[in-house]
């Protein structure tokens with residue numbers, strides 16, 4: 001491992017070097033990992049084809065970096081502390097050596113079930129250590145994991161499985177979130193009716209509930225393990241540019257995008273940023289509350305922390321069970337030093353009596369983190385005052401599924417903070433603010449659209465099966481640059497504050513949701529003619545969803561029933577996370593003369609911000625705007 005950046009001065013030096021001489025900079029960092037064979041070239045960029053390669057020709061296996069290389073010195077160090085949903089159940093402590101054995105053994109299970117390098121394996125699992133084991137076992141043998149967040153519906157699961165033609169699905173029978181049982185296996189069974197590529201399902205028994213198994217297709221995790229006597233599994237040799245995983249994220253149009261991350265650059269990026277942003281030290285206990293079904297869990301519960309030899313906490317439950325003190329109870333119990341969560345969780349917790357915080361000893365905490373959406377002033381101060389007691393730096397980390405690793409963030413205790421600002425770009429990251437004419441804004445302070453001038457090691461390499469869409473989405477807005485989809489403000493010091501999405505993606509409770517697939521789900525209803533979905537500010541979720549719907553004249557369904565049926569359709573096609581908070585029935589949607597729905601106006605109305613609607617006279621049907629405003633649901 002290379003040394004962490006330990007001063008603001010060093011940050012500035014490294015930043016300059018990373019821009020002026022990226023090959024030397026990243027090559028030196030990559031030297032700190034274990035490679036079977038060194039790379040031929042550090043960095044190659046074919047702008048024309050939007051092709052990026054890092055450490056090409058280098059051979060490695062990421063699990064040798066996350067497991068094997070720690071065994072000699074740190075074999076008995078705890079790699080994972082697992083905290084169950086139900087506080088009466090035992091926590092599990094898994095050392096690096098134990099994790100190594102479990103991963104190797106399960107990797108042999110995968111092989112035994114016909115999985116080879118390059119095969120896609122879908123994981124639809126709760127937050128249990130077996131998810132990590134399955135994930136790393138895939139990486140061990142060069143299979144590509146595609147983890148689907150276990151809150152997605154069966155049809156969302158099925159379409160993700162089909163897009164990448166997964167051969168194997170790994171799941172659990174049932175899981176509790178709070179007091180609510182969720183039958184994951186039943187969701188899988190439904191999904192598999194439409195997913196013929198899956199030949200086998202491995203089911204981990206999380207509860208004692210009877211589980212229906214399909215003969216010839218479904219096998220139990222435990223039974224499969226019993227067949228394996230070999231607790232070692234040689235790691236497959238991977239090229240730095242071989243695929244490590246696919247992770248789906250919402251797009252502003254159409255179906256979800258399977259972002260492809262490759263082995264070498266992702267490992268270097270996630271580990272380097274983990275070490276420097278969080279400034280993890282030996283014996284610290286690091287806890288990121290995200291679900292591994294999102295990129296935050298991939299990079300900052302598993303790959304980054306394990307490659308850095310850290311102790312990482314995995315929590316199965318929810319912040320509200322048995323009560324809203326659960327997070328703080330865990331911090332006290334495990335003596336957590338680093339706590340990394342989302343603004344939506346902070347806002348929800350801040351609504352409950354402060355006694356639920358004060359009950360617990362939080363003195364172990366050294367560093368706090370925030371991720372997923374802009375953190376507002378109130379939430380920042382509540383977090384800083386009540387959780388950090390004014391002594392823990394808050395790293396507000398801006399990044400994306402596509403970026404693979406943190407891009408803009410303070411380094412805890414090293415670089416200066418500014419509340420509600422993600423602050424400065426990390427070394428290797430070259431942000432640019434772009435104006436409406438596609439020109440870079442060089443002055444500060446300024447506001448514009450956020451782009452990146454050069455690729456970094458952990459950038460996603462493509463969209464699985466659709467490189468053209470990758471080019472169009474990320475590399476066509478601004479010549480030679482990566483477009484983030486976010487707007488940002490830069491202060492005179494060069495600190496960035498992310499202002500939110502500028503496309504048709506809405507971040508609800510930190511979850512990235514495209515409005516197009518939600519609209520498609522609503523349109524499925526036979527009584528619906530047309531609809532438009534926009535986000536509006538919400539004090540806990542950050543944003544919530546507002547739908548404007550026109551219905552057919554003959555509709556006899558009551559509006560309340562229709563609202564319910566629409567939300568049922570959304571739950572079925574995407575999942576409960578995409579539920580609409582408000583549905584307004586309208587006689588028409590405001591459209592331009594070319595027939596394009598004016599979402600900008602609908603967004604303003606839903607946000608109760610109608611003082612300046614802009615020019616509506618060019619609309620085909622300006623009269624509906626008044627009608628919509630008169631009946632708006634606030």
Ligand code: WT7
Nearest residue numbers: 371372373374396397398399400401486498512
């Ligand atoms: C979008 C990416 C990788 C983080 C988990 C979400 C928003 C993320 C911040 C932040 C303001 C943020 C952006 C981004 N976002 N972190 N610290 N401040 N906004 O990953 O699902 O790919 O969503 O989340 O809008 O584009 P994701």
